[in-house]
Amino acid sequence: MQCMLPHFNVLEYRFRPVNAIETREGGEVVVAFSDNLQTVQVKSAQVSTGPEKDGFTFDRVFPMGTKQHEIFEYGVKE
Numbered sequence: 001m002q003c004m005l006p007h008f009n010v011l012e013y014r015f016r017p018v019n020a021i022e023t024r025e026g027g028e029v030v031v032a033f034s035d036n037l038q039t040v041q042v043k044s045a046q047v048s049t050g051p052e053k054d055g056f057t058f059d060r061v062f063p064m065g066t067k068q069h070e071i072f073e074y075g076v077k078e
Helices: 020-024 068-076
Strands: 012-014 032-035 037-042 061-062
Touching: 012 068, 061 068
Parallel strands: 012 061
Antiparallel strands: 032 037
16 A cells, blocks of 8 residues: 655755854855845855856745744744
């Protein structure tokens, strides 16, 4: 007997904050997020051609300050 489960194609991406070592070594955030939380833009003068120039689009993006319960609320409850 085969169990037929619904198939979902949901692509979510979570970005972590810069850690202490990265901060100490001058690391900085290199992405920007759209207001609708679906597109990530790479902040770099070198990104002027190719697929990166328009950013990357996901079903949902979770910026650095997102709390774990917010991701749970979105991913499980919605």
